[in-house]
Amino acid sequence: AEVDAGRVDERTAVTVLTHDPKFDVPVLQVALRAKLGYVGAMGSRRTHEDRLQRLREAGMTDDELSNLASPIGLNLGARTPEETAVSIAAEIIALRWGGDGRRLTEVSGPIHGDALR
Numbered sequence: 001a002e003v004d005a006g007r008v009d010e011r012t013a014v015t016v017l018t019h020d021p022k023f024d025v026p027v028l029q030v031a032l033r034a035k036l037g038y039v040g041a042m043g044s045r046r047t048h049e050d051r052l053q054r055l056r057e058a059g060m061t062d063d064e065l066s067n068l069a070s071p072i073g074l075n076l077g078a079r080t081p082e083e084t085a086v087s088i089a090a091e092i093i094a095l096r097w098g099g100d101g102r103r104l105t106e107v108s109g110p111i112h113g114d115a116l117r
Contacts (some may be wrong), residue, residue: 003034013038013092015072019047025054032064038092040072042084074101 014031015038016024024041028051031039041051048070055065073087074094094101104111 003030008034008036010035010037011096012036013096014040015088015092016041019043021051021054024051025058028055028068029058029060032060032067038069038095039067040069040088040091042072042088043070045071 012034014027014036016027016031018024019042028039028041032055041048043051051070052065052068055068056062069091072091073084074090076083076087076090078084078087090101093099
């Protein structure tokens with residue numbers, strides 16, 4: 001509904017966290033075709049390969065699938081669901097603003113970079 005209403009754009013991020021193909025595949029089809037800023041799906045590399053196969057069987061092209069991030073998140077050493085959520089949010093923020101995930105104590109220059117982007 002939000003896609004059809006034009007309320008999503010290149011600033012929109014969608015993450016699929018269900019591990020259930022009957023939900024994952026249709027949501028990812030819509031999200032990947034909507035040209036969003038970020039589309040990701042939680043799961044192992046094996047789960048990702050299985051998901052890609054299902055999406056191909058549903059008619060998705062390799063070009064469309066190249067925009068799917070999975071596994072999602074930055075390598076923060078997350079163990080809990082809350083830490084995993086932070087790692088996913090950190091990945092989305094880094095991609096949006098061009099960050100590289102390094103510690104600020106290791107970076108010289110302005111902390112916030114181009115805040116007007």
